[in-house]
Structures are given as structure tokens and as C-alpha cells.
Amino acid sequence: MTSLPTAEELRTLAREAAGRCGVDLDAVAGDHPVTSPLTGTPLASVRWDTAGDVETAVARAGEAFRAWRTTPAPVRGQLVRRLGELLREHKADLATLVSLEVGKITSEAAGEVQEMVDICEFAVGLSRQLYGRTISSERPGHRLMETWHPLGVVGVISAFNFPMAVWSWNTAVALVCGDPVVWKPSELAPLSALAAAALLDRAIAETGAPAGLSQVVLGGADVGEALVDAPGVALLSATGSTRMGRVVGPRVADRFGRSLLELGGNNAAIVTPSADLDLATRGIVFSAAGTAGQRCTTMRRVIAHVDVVDALVERVAAAYRALPIGSPIAPGTLVGPLVHDAAFKAMQDALEAARQQGGEVVAGGGRRLADEAPDAYYAEPALVRMPGQTDVVRQETFAPILYVLPYRTLEEAVALNNDVPQGLSSSIFTSDQAEAERFLAADGSDCGIANVNIGTSGAEIGGAFGGEKHTGGGRESGSDAWKAYMRRATNTINYSGELPLAQGVEFPI
Known part of the structure; x- marks a missing residue:
């Protein structure tokens, strides 16, 4: 691998990329350093x-809401269309900042920006499809219908691993639904x-939309707590740990706000005897080692049939040993750094716990480039064979550790898949249609995402993203996730000239 920059x-790259997007780093300078995990x-x-x-x-966003909510939705869509154009124009600059701040390899960082472009395109179409419905009334001369209206200010709290994409999921959809956004990254x-926010500000100015539609507040936990507790925030969308969600959910509910929670994942792939092992290996390695294991959809468990587990472990271990690890902005790198030292320590603690619980580290687990960059943490993705689903396996460690568990029956495999607190993503590798259908059935995977013959990560924006159990139950991005950003009204219109009551009630006056 080439030497680290x-x-x-790195500072020059950051300054130039930010400047082309409209951010003067001197103008935003303060007391809080922004550290690159690369060095x-x-x-x-x-x-x-x-x-x-x-x-x-939040108050400024509330003012903008009063104008934006009566703007026709297709007109609101034009703002999002312009945002998408600017994101596409500055794709390389935004990807550079993601790589420098988070450590994603260039293709993954560019993929995150492409995801932002995609959700803008989805939302523009959505702006002409915010459909209600007409319902049959039991009363003659009456029409019963549902309508959807803008909800209010949306607060977004995002995590480091997708520093822009999760904001875009919320923002593109919220804007066409008539809602302003206050973002705490x-x-x-x-x-x-x-x-990213500077590009949206530019789109707002160019389209004549209200200036308060998009705002960013930077800070630590106190700033996040203020956004959570703000009575003017109608919907609080928070991405992070399950521990964070336990705090955020009750606090928002206490003030009768809405919350949309995207929390932890402990995602598994079942590999059956009929699976194409070459296909499974490729899907597993990307899902487990991509983003250095720092995705909420990262594959953390492989549940492999006893007839194929040895062959699968051999293939995955060989792929792990060949993974290029190093600077994420260098050509050919597939695994960049962990975000900070705490992540590496958590990884080492989990590996030690796995050994104590009967596990064997088959490949990886060590540190690279420590001499060249003592304050950066490049970890070798670890492959660990476990005798069963022990305590450490049931916990989410936000690092590239993949546990391999054996199974004998599909029922046993599905039970192992489901026997964790989290319920975000899952997959099965099989050539047997019946096995695939059983995995997707009501008594199959209990996750919000269930895939066949692909890994657990890399979701498209067309489907709703989110999970069950300790993952929080929220849904973002595609499908009908837009309904979280709007309020529903049931309307009854009487054009009969009479006043019949429902359920046959009589009230003569």
C-alpha cells in the first residue's frame, strides 16, 4: 500500500473540497478540532x-414552516430537484470530505453521495404522489376520505458512519412533505x-424557498438533548446506538412528539448447503469488512450449515488475508481506518471475550500502520469461529468482527438469526426456493430487512429502511416512509341535505 498522506x-484536501461546496473553514473555525481517522x-x-x-x-424553522406548508408539493419538489443537481455536481468534493472525516474508501464515499442524489430523485417523484384515499361511507350523501398534511419541524440527529446520507433521506422527503429540517450531525x-447544508442553502436561495427550511447546529450531547427536548420539533429522527435510543424515545414521547429511531444492528447471513459459496463469500466479505465494519447493516454473524461451514470459513479467511488495508483515498484500498481509538479498543475487548467464550480467531484482528500513524487505528477484519451464540456474539460491536456459527436445520438457523436483541438486516444464501421463502415468511427472519443471495448491507433507497426490536422500529427513505413526516386527517363531507348519524344513532331535536 502507498504511504499515508x-x-x-489532508488539511488542504478538506479546505479545497469544503470551499468548492461553499464553506469557508476560516469562517466556521472555533475551539473544537475535527480529527481525521486517516492519521x-x-x-x-x-x-x-x-x-x-x-x-x-427551531423557532426560525417554525416560521419557515408556516409558509412552506401551503406551497404546493410539486413546487416543493423543485427545491429538492435543484439540491440533487448540486449534489451530483459536487459529488467528488462531498466524497472527499466523507473519506477524510469518516475513513470510507473512495468508492463507498462516492456511493454515499450517490445515495443522496437518488433520494432526491425519489422525493421529486413523491412530490406528485402524496396520495390520500376515499373510503365508502355508510351514510347516503356522504363522502369519507383521508388527507395528508405537512407535520412541522423535523429534527435530525445523524451518526458518523453515514455523515450525509441519513440526513438526505430525512431532508429530501421532509421538504417535499412540507417540513423544514434542523440537523445536528x-x-x-x-x-x-x-x-451538504451549504449546497441546500444555495438551492433554497436559487428557488426562492424560505431561508429557514434548512439549518445545522453543531455540538455535543447538550446540543442533541436540546433538539430532542424542543417543543417545536414535531418529529425527531435519530440514528445511533440502542443506548441513545433508550434516552431519546421516552424524552420525545414525554412531550408528545414523534420519534423515528434507527438504532443498533447485529446482522446475520444464513449459508445453506445449496448456497453458491463463491457468491456467498463475496457478499459476506463486503458486508462484514466494508466501511471497516462500521455500518449499522454490517454483517456480524454468519450462520453456516455444518456441511459447508469449513469450506466457507476457508474461503472467507483467504479473502480477509488478501484485503488491502490502508489510506481510504489511495487507489486499491478496500478497508480504511476505524473512526478512533475507542472503536479499536472495543474490538480488542470483544475478541478477548470471544476467546474466553470458546471462540477461535481464524484470521485478522490485529492493527496495521501503527508505526506510521500512531494516532490512527487501522484494523484487520477479524473472522472468529464460535461454538454457539454466546453473550459476546449477541452484542453489537461496531468494528469488523465476523462470528461464524454452525447449524444443522433451517429452523435452528432462523432461531439463531432472531435470537439477538436487534432486528435490522438479515440474509440467506441458498439455491433452494423453499428455503428462501421460509426465511422470508412470517415465522422466518424477524428483521426489517431480509435478503436472499445478497449480503446484509447496501440497501437501495426505493425500499423503506429500518428494523425491529432494539433497532427502534423506524422507517426512512423509500416506500411509504413519507407518512412519518406528515399528519393524517380523516374528513367527512355531507352533501345530502340531511343529517343521518353513524351507527344508526338517533338524536331528534
């Missing part, structure tokens, strides 16, 4: 907001957030 080279050195510094700034932002990736 210098700290000065563990600062890229820039930013000024954090306060809880009072959140209150101001991860404190680990503020430059990506500022760049």
Missing part, C-alpha cells in the same frame, strides 16, 4: 453551537454536514 495534505491529526476546527442556538434555529463529521 501527511496531515498538511489521527486535525483537519480543521469548528465552532460549536449552544442549547440557546438550537432554540433559535455527528461531532466527528461536521465538515461533511456543513458542505
Whole structure:
């Protein structure tokens, strides 16, 4: 692998990419450093907001809402169309910032930006499809129908691993639904957030939309808490850990707000005796090692039939040993760094727990480039054979660890898939149609995402994204996820000239 870039080279890349998107890093400079996981050195510094700034932002968004909610939805879609055009134009710049702040390899970072473009295209079409319905009334001369209306200010709290895409899922859909957005990005990736938001600000100015439709508040937990507790936030969409969701959900509910939670995942693939092992190996390695194991949909467990488990482990181990690990902006790299030292420590702690619980580390688990970058944490994706689903396997470790478990019957495999607190993504590799259908049936996978012959990560925006159980139950992106951003009204229209009551009730006056 090529040498890591210098700290000065990284700072120059960040400054130039941000500048082309409309962000002057000198103008946003403050006391809080932005560290690149590529070298563990600062890229820039930013000024954090306060809880009072959140209150101001929410109030400003509320003012914008009063104008935006009566703007026709297809007109609102034109703003999102322009945003998509600007995102496409600045795809390379945004991808550079994602790589520098998060450590994603170039193709994955560009893929995140493409996902933003895709959701904009989806939302533009959606702006002409916010359908209600007509319902048959039991009363003559009456029409019963449902209509959908803008909800209000949407608060978005996003995690570091998708520093822009999750915001775009919420924002593109919220805007066409008539809602402004106040965004609190991860404190680990503020430059990506500022760049994406600057492009939306430009689209707002060019289309004449209200200026308060999009706002970013930077900061730590206190800023996030202020957004969670703000009474003017109608919907709080939060992506992060299950631990965070346990706090956010009740606090939003206490003020009778809505919450949309995208939390932890402990995703598994079942590999059956009929599976194409070459196909399974490719799907497993990308899902488990991509983004250095730092996706919520990262594959963390493989449940392989006893007839194929040895051959599968051999194939995956060989692929792991050949993975190019290094600078994510260097050509050919497939695995970049972990986001910080705490992630590497959590990985090592989990591997030690796995050994104590009877596991065998077959491949990986070590650290690379420590001499060249002592403050950066490049980890070798680890493959671990386990005797069963022990405590450490049932916990989510946000790092590239893949546990392999054996099974004998499909019922046993599905039970193992479901026997974790999380319920985000799952998959099965099989050439048997009956096995695939049983996995997708009501008594099959209990996850929000269930795939056949692909891995657990890499969802398209056309389908609703989210999961069950400790994953939070939220749905974002495609399908009918738009309904979370609107309020439903049931309407009865009486054109009969009479006043018959429902259910045959008589009330003569």
C-alpha cells in the first residue's frame, strides 16, 4: 500500500473540497478540532453551537414552516430537484470530505453521495404522489376520505458512519412533505454536514424557498438533548446506538412528539448447503469488512450449515488475508481506518471475550500502520469461529468482527438469526426456493430487512429502511416512509341535505 498522506495534505484536501461546496473553514473555525481517522491529526476546527442556538434555529424553522406548508408539493419538489443537481455536481468534493472525516474508501464515499442524489430523485417523484384515499361511507350523501398534511419541524440527529446520507433521506422527503429540517450531525463529521447544508442553502436561495427550511447546529450531547427536548420539533429522527435510543424515545414521547429511531444492528447471513459459496463469500466479505465494519447493516454473524461451514470459513479467511488495508483515498484500498481509538479498543475487548467464550480467531484482528500513524487505528477484519451464540456474539460491536456459527436445520438457523436483541438486516444464501421463502415468511427472519443471495448491507433507497426490536422500529427513505413526516386527517363531507348519524344513532331535536 502507498504511504499515508501527511496531515498538511489532508488539511488542504478538506479546505479545497469544503470551499468548492461553499464553506469557508476560516469562517466556521472555533475551539473544537475535527480529527481525521486517516492519521489521527486535525483537519480543521469548528465552532460549536449552544442549547440557546438550537432554540433559535427551531423557532426560525417554525416560521419557515408556516409558509412552506401551503406551497404546493410539486413546487416543493423543485427545491429538492435543484439540491440533487448540486449534489451530483459536487459529488467528488462531498466524497472527499466523507473519506477524510469518516475513513470510507473512495468508492463507498462516492456511493454515499450517490445515495443522496437518488433520494432526491425519489422525493421529486413523491412530490406528485402524496396520495390520500376515499373510503365508502355508510351514510347516503356522504363522502369519507383521508388527507395528508405537512407535520412541522423535523429534527435530525445523524451518526458518523453515514455523515450525509441519513440526513438526505430525512431532508429530501421532509421538504417535499412540507417540513423544514434542523440537523445536528455527528461531532466527528461536521465538515461533511456543513458542505451538504451549504449546497441546500444555495438551492433554497436559487428557488426562492424560505431561508429557514434548512439549518445545522453543531455540538455535543447538550446540543442533541436540546433538539430532542424542543417543543417545536414535531418529529425527531435519530440514528445511533440502542443506548441513545433508550434516552431519546421516552424524552420525545414525554412531550408528545414523534420519534423515528434507527438504532443498533447485529446482522446475520444464513449459508445453506445449496448456497453458491463463491457468491456467498463475496457478499459476506463486503458486508462484514466494508466501511471497516462500521455500518449499522454490517454483517456480524454468519450462520453456516455444518456441511459447508469449513469450506466457507476457508474461503472467507483467504479473502480477509488478501484485503488491502490502508489510506481510504489511495487507489486499491478496500478497508480504511476505524473512526478512533475507542472503536479499536472495543474490538480488542470483544475478541478477548470471544476467546474466553470458546471462540477461535481464524484470521485478522490485529492493527496495521501503527508505526506510521500512531494516532490512527487501522484494523484487520477479524473472522472468529464460535461454538454457539454466546453473550459476546449477541452484542453489537461496531468494528469488523465476523462470528461464524454452525447449524444443522433451517429452523435452528432462523432461531439463531432472531435470537439477538436487534432486528435490522438479515440474509440467506441458498439455491433452494423453499428455503428462501421460509426465511422470508412470517415465522422466518424477524428483521426489517431480509435478503436472499445478497449480503446484509447496501440497501437501495426505493425500499423503506429500518428494523425491529432494539433497532427502534423506524422507517426512512423509500416506500411509504413519507407518512412519518406528515399528519393524517380523516374528513367527512355531507352533501345530502340531511343529517343521518353513524351507527344508526338517533338524536331528534
